[in-house]
Amino acid sequence: MRKKESQMNSSSRVVCYIVLVLVSIMCLFWFYLLFVNATRSNSELSRGFTPFFSTHAAENWHNLLHGTLPILNGLWNSFFIAITTSVLSVYFSTMTAYAIHAYDFKGKKYIYAFILGVMMIPTQVTVLGFLQLIGKMNMDDSFIPLIVPAIAAPITFFYMKQYMDSSLSLSLIEAARIDGAGEFRIFNTIVFPLMKPAIAVQMIFTFVTSWNNYFTPSLVLHTDTKKTLPILIAQLRAADWLKFDMGQVYMMIAFSIAPVIIVYLFMSRNIVGGVSLGGVKE
Numbered sequence: 001m002r003k004k005e006s007q008m009n010s011s012s013r014v015v016c017y018i019v020l021v022l023v024s025i026m027c028l029f030w031f032y033l034l035f036v037n038a039t040r041s042n043s044e045l046s047r048g049f050t051p052f053f054s055t056h057a058a059e060n061w062h063n064l065l066h067g068t069l070p071i072l073n074g075l076w077n078s079f080f081i082a083i084t085t086s087v088l089s090v091y092f093s094t095m096t097a098y099a100i101h102a103y104d105f106k107g108k109k110y111i112y113a114f115i116l117g118v119m120m121i122p123t124q125v126t127v128l129g130f131l132q133l134i135g136k137m138n139m140d141d142s143f144i145p146l147i148v149p150a151i152a153a154p155i156t157f158f159y160m161k162q163y164m165d166s167s168l169s170l171s172l173i174e175a176a177r178i179d180g181a182g183e184f185r186i187f188n189t190i191v192f193p194l195m196k197p198a199i200a201v202q203m204i205f206t207f208v209t210s211w212n213n214y215f216t217p218s219l220v221l222h223t224d225t226k227k228t229l230p231i232l233i234a235q236l237r238a239a240d241w242l243k244f245d246m247g248q249v250y251m252m253i254a255f256s257i258a259p260v261i262i263v264y265l266f267m268s269r270n271i272v273g274g275v276s277l278g279g280v281k282e
Contacts, residue, residue, distance in 0.1 A: 034257075037250040045246045060251040069232050070225050071252065077221075078211055078228040079259060081143055085150040086206040090199055091192075092151050097160035098191055102173055112161075119154040123215065131219060141222045150210065156202050163198040207263055211256075229256040 037045060039057040044050075064071055100112055134145045168191065176186045192199070214230040221227050227235075233256060236249055 031257075034250060034254055038247070038254040040247055040250075042245045042247050045250075056247060057251070060245075060247040061255075063245065064248045064251050064255070067236075067248070069236060070227075071229075071232065071255070073225045074227055074229045074232045075255075075259075077143070077226060078230075078256075081146050081217075081228065082207045082210040084143075084147050085210040086203050088147065088151045089153045089156055089206050090202050093153050093156035093202070094160045094192065094195055094199065095187060096157050097164055098187055100161055101164040101168065102170065115154050115157055118152075119158070127216070127219065134220065140220065141226060142220075143226070145220050146210075146213075146217060150206075153206065156206060159202060160195065160198060163195065168194060204264055208260055211260055 033051075036051065036053055038060060040050075040054040041056040041059070044054055044056070096115075100108060130145070130149075131140075134140055139145050172190065173186060176190055181190075212230060213228075214234065217228045218231050218234070221231065229252075233249070233252055236252055
């Protein structure tokens with residue numbers, strides 16, 4: 001009987017591994033295809049699909065750098081906005097979640113419900129008033145309207161609050177208060193380090209969201225040297241058909257996702273820890 005159970009467990013495990021391998025191949029295939037197409041010329045791409053790398057990667061990269069679009073400026077703009085947004089958003093969202101988690105005050109439940117309700121409002125609904133506001137404040141064509149509003153991130157707050165409910169003990173906070181630690185010191189030296197796995201997860205998500213954001217930057221930024229990579233990719237794709245080069249488009253897309261992959265590789269080791277620790281109840 002035990003032999004049959006062990007055989008069934010081993011066979012089901014093999015099936016799970018096969019499914020995981022197939023799903024991984026399906027997910028990674030499109031990245032492989034992207035990098036393959038980035039090495040092909042426009043004429044080769046017009047002939048159709050091929051799974052083999054070509055020899056035009058250096059040519060595509062040279063044409064991209066020496067084209068009409070400021071690619072390196074776009075890289076710096078995207079990186080500056082994404083890293084600033086992710087750092088400020090995660091820090092202040094964690095601080096807000098800590099205030100809701102650690103303090104008891106009148107209207108606490110209503111404030112929590114209000115913050116969650118803000119998540120249900122699409123960006124497109126408020127964009128007209130947002131553009132009018134930044135126009136009156138003379139902040140059009142600047143990075144400030146893209147960074148400051150992103151600090152108030154309800155979805156990041158919600159994740160941090162759920163993580164604190166499952167892993168942050170209030171007795172630890174009380175012990176620090178008894179020892180004479182101030183509230184900001186408790187948050188910065190005790191709570192914030194304990195939230196490291198959750199912070200890493202949200203840093204990745206916030207960075208990727210800001211990096212890939214096209215809608216709001218396309219409405220706010222107008223000068224070519226201030227535009228982000230998603231806007232420049234759209235401009236490259238919309239080029240005149242005489243100047244259109246699909247090899248450059250693929251090269252620019254591959255170039256734009258490289259920083260996201262690097263950020264994920266550096267911070268992904270904390271994702272498993274964040275998920276597992278977040279599921280442990282005190």
